[in-house]
Amino acid sequence: MKVKEKMGDGRGRPRKYARGEMQYRKLWLPENLLMELRVAARVRRYTTNDEIISRLISSLHFSPRRHVIKTDEGQRLVALARMFDEFIQSRLDVIRAEYQVKDDALTEKKPFVPGKNRSFSSSFPENLRRDMEISARFNRRSMNMEIQERLLDSLNYLTEQQLPENEEVKRLRELAILFDEFILDKVVVAENPIAGKDKES
Known part of the structure; x- marks a missing residue:
């Protein structure tokens, strides 16, 4: 009887989620869905993994450790951020096609085993972390x-081809950082209008 009585406690409220031991799991997701999840995570400065876990917990009607975007305005902002990401990547694809490391430059690099x-625990300056x-x-x-x-590249090892650190890539990186900050502020206000009023005051 005591068990049944306890089952009624807090009825109608989201149940608390008790986090268990973490286990590795590989997910296979459509690329466009993964892009949407990455953008949604980024605008709240979460990891993609935390974003996925929060949404799965919420879908089970548990109380998630971190909130997920719920307002229409918040979802529109995430969609805008995704389109911006796709635009940036399309420009980067052009830069990748133009940028080819010469064979003689590759021969100077040593292989890494x-x-x-x-x-290793490390701490990064905030601006370097964002970059x-x-x-x-x-x-x-x-x-x-x-x-x-x-x-590895700094130690002259052969690495995966990267984008060149030219002026255009630097400008695109700065633009992406500014856009992320702009969207994050807008999402905070869309999801919690009181926060926007506090900022104005």
Whole structure:
């Protein structure tokens, strides 16, 4: 009887979600869906993994650890951010096609044989972290892989082809950072109008 009585407690409210042990799971998702999830995560400065987990928890009518976008205005802003991302990537594709590393430059690079991965705790200046996030997006890889590839390149190892660090790529990176900040502010107001009023006052 006590169990049944407890089942009625908090009825009508979202249940709390107790996080269990994390286990690795590879997901296969349509590219356009993954793009949407990445953009939604980015405008709230979450990882894509946290975004996916939050949405799955919410779909089970649990109370998610982090909120997901719920307003129409918030969804429109995410759609705008996705279209902006697609526009930037289309321009980067042109730059990639124009940028080809010469064979003689490749011969000067030494091959890298990876060893066992080990964790390393590091702290980044905020502006460098943002640059690394955008650069990882531009090169279509994780931030961890972006940092690894740049460190290998600095040691003259042969790495995956990157975009050139020319003026156009630098301007696109700065534009992407400014746009991210703009969208984030707008999403915060769309999801919580009180926050917008607080800013105005």
